[in-house]
Amino acid sequence: MPLRQEALETRLRQASSRHDFQEFFEVLLQSFKMSFGAIVPKTTGCFSPRATPIATAGSASGIDLLDKHRKELSEWISSSGTINEPAHWNFDEYDGSLSVSLEAIGICSGLTYADGGRRYVVLLGGQHSTLVRSDFNEICVILSRAMNCIDRLGLALPSGVALSPRETEVLGWISEGKSSAEAGMIVGLSGHTITAYLNNAMRKLDCVTRPQVVAKALRLKLIE
Template sequence: MITLERQSILNSEISTADSPGEIFAAMKRVAHEFGFRHVTLFAAGSPDENLVSRMIVETTLPSAYIQEFDRRRLLRLCPVAPIISKSVLPYCWSLDESENVRGFAIPAAMEELQRRYKLITSVAMALNSIDGDRFLLRFDGTRPRLTQVELNEIGMIVLHAFDVFDKIRRSAKTVGAGPLSSRELEVVRWTAQGKTSAEIGRILSLSDHTVNAYMTNAIKKLDCVNRTQLVAKALRLRLIM
């Protein structure tokens, strides 16, 4: 069980963070201190979203797991999101529990994939921004189910972390309103529709090299690591529709 001293250290680390990356680094430490292997921050997608990769803001989950999850279109089968969205408290469950204890059934394909990647016990918590954006933080690993005391502690730490994260995010959103040029926005919009660089080049009468240059600039401006995260962030910031 996490000690009050460690909880104080974690909260101090969170309080001094001045970027989303530092907040997530603190969340990785929280995951470790509570015995979890992975932590993921999701941004709520549209009701018809079917790819979890588009919802991920940051994660330590293996890319191969995410790719297979999306390839098999398992997001639409996920039974957890509706439960978590109805509560402000952290929710804990384990694949090793019976359906009656968990409170929901887990599709066989999803259970097989999670067991293969050792995502046995999970904790998730819905988080709502002041400006109305919705997020979800989730921890996964192989440890036993959390005690109620641990669940209360991790819930308080997550709320504190999200409060700091949201202030940083909203501040950056205000300062950086409209950070992309019109050409960069065009490239991002077409990327969001599934177009390749070559296809976008033909549409906009640009070379592949120029399209990729616009894409690279947009990725840097929005502090992203790849096209998938760029599109997800642009949608979340309402830079594209």
């Protein structure tokens, strides 16, 4: 294992807070000479233009541009097919206002990483005309570990957001395959009330389907 990768993975294993993870992300960018980066939750099918980033680092101007062009970036990533697999990209191949804006501050290429399209999208940008294969592979391995760390620390859950005891209970029964009506009979509530609690949990966790919210709650260890 390369020393750089070993050092970064050690940081991830030792991380115990959002602050620790943020420090790891900043060191990652410095180690691979990237100008800016962002990790954003991914909704079903595409990069979410509404989601709050889990971590950002590097050039403030680059991060501001990402926020300004979020909808355009979401559409570009989805249409380019890079939403479900790691990809190195070059904005010379993309004709749009985002490309012009990034090139104006010296950013011409970068990397998009999605862990099988399941959880998060990582965007890294820099001045590389190309990224050597060994560096690309190394970054992808590290980012895979980073996504596991996000789940372990519960960083995808927005600060200050927590499920109520009843929402947690309802999610627990839904995770066991119960319908709203069946869960309602167990806890002594109507099926409509169960659905309302479930919808609250889905909104808090930025999910749109029952399987998605159950999977996310399990990853974040909100239910067992």
